[in-house]
Amino acid sequence: xxxxxxxxxxxxxxxxxxxxxxxxxxxxxxxxxxxxxxxxxxxxxxxxxxxxxxxxxxxxxxxxxxxxxxxxxxxxxxxxxxxxxxxxxxxxxxxxxxxxxxxxxxxxxxxxxxxxxxxxxxxxxxxxxxxxxxxxxxxxxxxxxxxxxxxxxxxxxxxxxxxxxxxxxxxxxxxxxxxxxxxxxxxxxxxxxxxxxxxxxxxxxxxxxxxxxxxxxxxxxxxxxxxxxxxxxxxxxxxxxxxxxxxxxxxxxxxxxxxxxxxxxxxxxxxxxxxxxxxxxxxxxxxxxxxxxxxxxxxxxxxxxxxxxxxxxxxxxxxxxxxxxxxxxxxxxxxxxxxxxxxxxxxxxxxxxxxxxxxxxxxxxxxxxxxxxxx
Numbered sequence: 001x002x003x004x005x006x007x008x009x010x011x012x013x014x015x016x017x018x019x020x021x022x023x024x025x026x027x028x029x030x031x032x033x034x035x036x037x038x039x040x041x042x043x044x045x046x047x048x049x050x051x052x053x054x055x056x057x058x059x060x061x062x063x064x065x066x067x068x069x070x071x072x073x074x075x076x077x078x079x080x081x082x083x084x085x086x087x088x089x090x091x092x093x094x095x096x097x098x099x100x101x102x103x104x105x106x107x108x109x110x111x112x113x114x115x116x117x118x119x120x121x122x123x124x125x126x127x128x129x130x131x132x133x134x135x136x137x138x139x140x141x142x143x144x145x146x147x148x149x150x151x152x153x154x155x156x157x158x159x160x161x162x163x164x165x166x167x168x169x170x171x172x173x174x175x176x177x178x179x180x181x182x183x184x185x186x187x188x189x190x191x192x193x194x195x196x197x198x199x200x201x202x203x204x205x206x207x208x209x210x211x212x213x214x215x216x217x218x219x220x221x222x223x224x225x226x227x228x229x230x231x232x233x234x235x236x237x238x239x240x241x242x243x244x245x246x247x248x249x250x251x252x253x254x255x256x257x258x259x260x261x262x263x264x265x266x267x268x269x270x271x272x273x274x275x276x277x278x279x280x281x282x283x284x285x286x287x288x289x290x291x292x293x294x295x296x297x298x299x300x301x302x303x304x305x306x307x308x309x310x311x312x313x314x315x316x317x318x319x320x321x322x323x324x325x326x327x328x329x330x331x332x333x334x335x336x337x338x339x340x341x342x343x344x345x346x347x348x349x350x351x352x353x354x355x356x357x358x359x360x361x362x363x364x365x366x367x368x369x370x371x372x373x374x375x
Contacts, residue, residue, distance in 0.1 A: 021089060025198055025213060028086045029254055032200060034211055037254040042270070044171060045143060046263050052171050056136065056146035057270045058249035061281050062290040066220035066244035066360060071373030072284075073197070076216075079280040082202045089198040090370075092362030096191050096348050098321045099300040100184040102311055107145075107179050108136040108297045111186075111321035131325075133160045135176055139293050142271075147176060156322050186319035188300040189229060191351025192221040195365035198251070201276065207269040210261060211254040214273060218369050219245045220359050221296065222351045223303040227314050228332075229347035232307055238350055239357045240303040245296065246285075248277045324348045 022039075029037060045055035063069070077083055093114050101109035114130045134148035149163040161181045164172055172180075196217040225232035225240035232238060250270045255261055261269075282289070294302060304314075323329055324344045332342035352359050360368075 024088050025086050034254050036257050038257045041252045053145050056144045059278050060245050060247040062245050063288050069218045071371045072369045074372050084200050086198040091196050094193045099187045099297045102187050103301050110134050110297045187314050188227050188304040189224045190221050190300050192219050193359040194219045201273045206272050209256050210269040212273040213251045215251045216248045222357050234307050242357050
């Protein structure tokens with residue numbers, strides 16, 4: 001087990017974080033013999049009619065408890081020939097995600113805030129940083145569209161639609177553009193602790209000279225029982241669901257310098273590695289996996305629906321994503337004492353630190369998945 005993880009530390013700057021990850025990845029790629037290779041990000045997917053879509057090549061597997069993923073690193077390396085975990089690529093962070101579009105919406109709309117921790121850091125309150133706003137296709141099927149923008153602090157309470165248009169331009173389909181402009185209303189929340197790492201997959205027989213870079217993560221998460229994260233008498237808690245997820249996503253690929261693989265070749269390789277990891281994880285966890293076709297954001301919506309909370313109630317609460325960045329709001333008052341304001345940020349932290357459903361520390365998850373195990 002690695003004792004030194006240079007990326008598993010407190011970093012507020014995404015540029016610094018991803019620069020360090022890139023250096024670790026490129027150095028490891030060279031150790032695999034990919035010396036004269038260049039790195040490329042996942043390209044846009046070109047449809048049969050010529051549209052260029054931002055596609056998310058990602059899959060995941062859900063289990064009841066994060067401890068089920070004990071030793072997942074060594075298991076994946078053992079089960080997948082050509083699968084190599086990048087040394088020192090570990091990164092841990094926690095984040096809340098808001099589902100801000102309901103069950104009937106054509107796409108998923110979410111608001112997410114990430115914040116990084118030092119090793120062994122114990123915080124009961126940690127302010128959200130690095131806010132992102134995203135739209136995804138629903139479900140977990142092939143070639144889901146995903147669009148995401150980082151929201152500057154000064155724009156966090158403004159309509160993010162212009163940010164989408166500025167980033168994606170002609171690649172933003174009309175239906176997504178229209179959906180982005182709808183007023184954001186919080187339907188529910190999830191708190192996540194994540195241990196993430198990267199791998200490189202090499203398979204010359206199936207993919208030729210392309211080597212795929214994969215990002216993997218183990219998430220332990222809690223879903224709020226009420227959209228405003230208050231106590232729910234239906235289940236006797238403010239947390240409705242506590243599960244864990246193993247996720248794998250293609251981040252990019254390596255190809256020999258000077259080579260320009262065509263669209264179909266690249267996407268054939270991407271789909272091959274998604275399937276290879278999926279087959280291995282299914283084999284390892286088939287007896288304990290929870291069958292679902294929902295994304296994590298959709299599982300927030302399902303959890304709220306299972307508490308028999310109506311869309312009318314959600315709209316009456318009229319919760320906005322940015323309110324959870326605030327200690328207090330003049331619009332939110334405790335029902336039993338209107339003179340006292342509701343600390344929404346404090347409620348959000350319950351998803352991480354509520355005693356009966358406390359999520360593990362980032363170090364604990366990292367150590368768990370890195371343990372050597374025998375099948």
